[in-house]
Amino acid sequence: MxxxxxxxxxxxxxxxxxxxxxxxxxxxxxxxxxxxxxxxxxxxxxxxxxxQMHESQFQLAIQQPVLPDPQAFGRWAQQGLHLRHAPYKAGVESPKPVIWQGVTVPQPVRLKAEFHLPQVSYTTEYVMGNSFVSVRQQEVNTLGxxxxxxxxxxxxxxxxxxxxxxxxxxxxxxxxxxxxxxRMRRSRLTLAGLGLGSMGLAVFFALQSM
Known part of the structure; x- marks a missing residue:
């Protein structure tokens, strides 16, 4: 004892x-x-x-063609914007063809990459075949x-x-x-276990009903 x-x-x-x-x-x-x-x-x-959010747009020139690879494009955009952060999201978009005056016009593939920093965000978009990358910059104030x-x-x-x-x-x-x-007393441990178990069941059933 x-x-x-x-x-x-x-x-x-x-x-x-x-x-x-x-x-x-x-x-x-x-x-x-x-x-x-x-x-x-x-x-x-x-x-x-x-x-408040201040939005501006600018372009980055491309010296050589960009391959339709979203990861490679994300790395290129990161270097072009001189960022240390990797892209938050990078993807490729293949728009559906557009019918113009009865003629089906194919749409070029688009590459996109997003970068989110504490005070500024960048959304980059490249349309296959262009000689530039469009960049949308969004800066927030102190509250943002x-x-x-x-x-x-x-x-x-x-x-x-x-x-x-x-x-x-x-x-x-x-x-x-x-x-x-x-205080490691058996009676209080049992009481605490019952209380936590009841609370856990209540939360479980509440989530199930949502």
Missing amino acids: TVRTVDKGAFLRRLRKLHGWLGLWGAALGLLFGITGFLLNHRQVMKIPAM LLMRLHKGVGMNTGWVLLIDSLAGAMVTLSITGILLWT
Whole structure:
């Protein structure tokens, strides 16, 4: 009995330390998302300029023909725009022929590639046979940048992993918090298990009914 009590006490002390450090990490990231969420939620009261998007278009000259390969075109557009980010989406589009005055006119193949950065997006399009690539650039203001950061739009893998660490910390905090509340007592563990099981079933049936 004594050994079991000591082991349980040591486990709870380690669990409390883990809970505290994860709480500190979650609080730091939660503060960042809380501030951006607060600004977005009260942008009208605080008279923050509404999200605005400035759109412009330009062309990139092509020195040699481009093959109908969306991945190769995406790499070409990335180099042409001097971007470090790989294309968010790259694809090929084969439009249906158009009937003009009773004559079927075939339409050229189009290659497209999209790039999304925190404050700017690029949509590139190349029509097979042209000597240029059309580029549409969309820049957002400060509020748009906050919204993109909050949603993770255009962010790199490091930012995604950072958000995943916050999600993992919240899940672990919930588990350690429940274990600390139960103090590893069988009656409280049973009660917590029943409560979580009931909540899980409620969520499951709610999703099934949607």
